[in-house]
Amino acid sequence: MSSIAMSITRAEGFTAPGPGDFDLPPIGPDKTFEFLGQTMYLGVTKPMIQMVLVGVLVFVFFWAAARKRAMVPGRLQYIGEQGYGFVRNSMGRDIIGSKDFLPYVPYLFALFFFILINNLLASIPFFQFPTFSRAGLVYTLAAISWLVYLGAGMKKHGVVGFLKHTCVPQGVSPAMYPLLIPLEFMSNILVRPVTLALRLFCNMFAGHMLLILFALGGEYLIVEMSAAYAPVGILAWLLFIVISFLEILIQFLQAYVFVLLNAMYIQGSLADEH
Secondary structure (H helix, E strand, O other): OOOHHHHHHHOOOOOOOOOOHHOOOOOOOOHHHHHOEEEEOOOOHHHHHHHHHHHHHHHHHHHHHHHHOOOOOOOHHHHHHHHHHHHHHHHHHHHHHHOHHHHHHHHHHHHHHHHHHHHHHHHHOOOOOOOOHHHHHHHHHHHHHHHHHHHHHHHHHHHHHHHHHHHHOOOOOHHHHHHHHHHHHHHHHHHHHHHHHHHHHHHHHHHHHOOOOHHHHHHHHHHOOOOHHHHHHHHHHHHHHHHHHHHHHHHHHHHHHHHHHHHHHHHHHHHHOO
């Protein structure tokens, strides 16, 4: 067999990463059932444990930071105050407005650090799994944000007033209403939570997929292929390291963007004009 044929044969032994790598099995006993022709299971999975762990960590950290407040803050209190001030000022007051922002700061604050720490777990050894690479978990967050958005607008404008405020554009001829009102309703009410979730999910999924590809691909090229492929494998590992640092930046930015968009949606629902 020629060397080219041998290389092709050996290359076929590499199994490329795919969506199945994100479908982690339950931890401990589980029960399966059929739903729409698919085998589903009931059980506790790693992403579930990570979400609970992060919720506890965020609560305990900021509770400890605020427990013994002093005029001259210690290190823990200082970190807590800086984190709270960042969300309060840059995503609360500056976006929603100084008049209406305070009731929504606790939600934005908890949401930001909950998403951020969950995202960062993808870069921490032992965990190394992005919680929000599971679409169902992201859509749950988006649904909560959607309810906050609707609740804020309906509380201020009433149900009918909010729908009119959101779906009827001002300064447009009534003759255009039959075309624009369904588009505005779909864009502002129906599609908004979907796009909010997809942005976070796709970035976490794609980033982790790249890391798996470069890590496993580099290992395969160095260990399983001939020595001629070793430099390519080393290059793949170098790219893995570079992308790992880039992924940390993306993890922060995705948490920031998710909460920033929440604040913008709340501001839009509270505004007096559309």
